[in-house]
Amino acid sequence: MTEWEKMIASERYNPTDPDLTERRFVAREKMAEFNKTGPRELERRVAILKSLFGGTGQTIYIEPTFSCDYGTNIHVGENFYANYNCVILDVAEVRIGKNAMLAPCVGIYTAAHPLNPRERISGIEFAKPITIGDNCWIGGHAVINPGVTLGDNVVVASGAVVTKSFGDNVVIAGCPARVIRTIDSE
Numbered sequence: 001m002t003e004w005e006k007m008i009a010s011e012r013y014n015p016t017d018p019d020l021t022e023r024r025f026v027a028r029e030k031m032a033e034f035n036k037t038g039p040r041e042l043e044r045r046v047a048i049l050k051s052l053f054g055g056t057g058q059t060i061y062i063e064p065t066f067s068c069d070y071g072t073n074i075h076v077g078e079n080f081y082a083n084y085n086c087v088i089l090d091v092a093e094v095r096i097g098k099n100a101m102l103a104p105c106v107g108i109y110t111a112a113h114p115l116n117p118r119e120r121i122s123g124i125e126f127a128k129p130i131t132i133g134d135n136c137w138i139g140g141h142a143v144i145n146p147g148v149t150l151g152d153n154v155v156v157a158s159g160a161v162v163t164k165s166f167g168d169n170v171v172i173a174g175c176p177a178r179v180i181r182t183i184d185s186e
Helices: 003-008 018-035 042-052 117-121
Strands: 060-062 066-068 074-076 080-082 086-089 094-096 107-109 130-132 170-174 177-182
Touching: 003 018, 018 042, 018 066, 042 060, 107 130
Parallel strands: 060 080, 066 086, 074 094, 086 107, 094 130
Antiparallel strands: 170 177
């Protein structure tokens, strides 16, 4: 298996692999172009994002600055919105449903590192995919950790640290995040 294949399969991989390094350079060039766009360059922004991401709906809007690892592992549904300073570490696949809204400074992190210090300092990494359902709203400075799945209609409170998965129609908050209420589906 290539290092890319290992990475996508959530196996341990070497991030210094030349192919992975080149893919990150390509993504960083596109992000640099995107992050330099002016507020009236909406069509250009959309074109850059569609060339960077693995898949998007027709309507996508992200406020600069935006950062990611590869971009190609990010798939967002129709009517996606992310406010300033969004970071998506897409070492594994990130799938976000339709009508998702991310407040400022949201972090979505698929990247993980070994707990054993010898393994960790070797530089070897691994990742776990993240899935976020339809109609989700993620509050400012919230963090979504590796391997998390959020159902449809989930609201993540500002500053929450989401370390485990949650089903549909809930509001989650805290560190670590927990359900603080359910949402009436009507």
